[in-house]
Amino acid sequence: MVRPSPLSIAAGLAGGVLNVAVVLALYARGGYPTLESVAGIAVPAFALGFLALFVSAHTRLFAPAIGFLAVLAGTASVELTTPHPEWGTLDGYVIVDGPTHVASYANTWYVWLSLVLVAGLLEFGIRRGYGLGGERLRNLPTVPLSRATLAWFVGGGSSLVGAATVLLVLRAGIRPPVASVAVFAVTAAVVGVPLAALLGRGIVSPAVLFAVLVPYFLTVEVFVATDSPVHILLFGPYAIVLAVAWALEAGIRSRLRGWEGGRFADEEPV
Template structure:
């Protein structure tokens, strides 16, 4: 194996370990009522156990730290790691500045008074990882399109893209982000079943795919700027619903509006660019 990739994997492991350690520290620090060390839980349980009790959660937490750091070390794309560090720092500061949640047993079961940001972060790793990977793809395209340090990038495919690879990237990114958000335990729904996942997946996937399609095919940056500003906020609102009224999170509607907005912006930018015949971006062959 290439030595640089081995070193990248080592750095990725450090990132994963740091994420696991800090997440455990946050859960312990606030004494989260949803943190139940020594108690095994099901795959879709609201509780988070120890590393040995709920390995499916903690492997995900490790992956959320590993993949962005590995991608940055291996390819020199900075967006995944910068996004991960910003996310972890934001979660830590929010958890420490928020009221400590308290759990009380009521007639209908456990009643929690207070925000449970730490456990929500641990259980939503797949949604954040999907967003960070799309950020890496967008950075790659922008750096190649505008020649910003593209000569320093490594272990990445060559451009221009074939039509088949273009559609593979666009559809895969849309599906991954849509599935990540769709699998979240949304307070707007009683339970997460296949219909709930599809309701969220489709508009989320369309908004993501439309943004990347505009960037890859024509080099349009206005849709990406809007997506980069709005999409993480939508995911954050779904993962960390506002306290004390969490029932207002509907990411499917927000992404539906976003898909319309990025499409309109793409058309407007395309019209403006059409007046400048010398500026026709895009990295798709043919």
């Protein structure tokens, strides 16, 4: 295991402090009551910022850092350009009228972390497999990946997003809670297909289709917080669409250019 450099740790610390500072500043600006302890807000916020920037600095991948900063900037922009929520109490309970974007962002840190890490895996596959600056990556395996490493990347990435999505729908009050099992299955499938296609065979269309729709659906669930997981369950059919795209791209590239996996399959790239 490669020991992290001081620069990687410093980058992680900077990301963690930045996220905590922005979140707490937006909480204060919006007059959010302290529904959680400050530590309960700050620790997850720090973890998200630290891990995103640490991974980027340690591996030279861009996606984790850019993804994290984009979500943070987007949340801050929306929070600053919408009316403040109005807070009150009813029968001893805190009630709110209006959007609470920064609270939604902070309380669903695990969703953003899982997405930026999967984005990093996809970036790794493209850069390493297609030679797009892959020589500048650090502390990452070469391609072709061993079966164990491929299984770890695909299974780990899909399980991470699946677990994060389950926590998200449970937080939204999914009924019945057992439906979260189906949510995990379909989410893991819709993440696993593009990861397996790209990292195992160099097929890119499932990753593109994944990036177009899946993060958007999860963002809607975070900020709209619907009680129904219907749109999340659509990940199941969409995983089939991604698998069909995999088969079509593989067939077309094999027929037209003789593609059988290139570097991803330990062959000369076409």
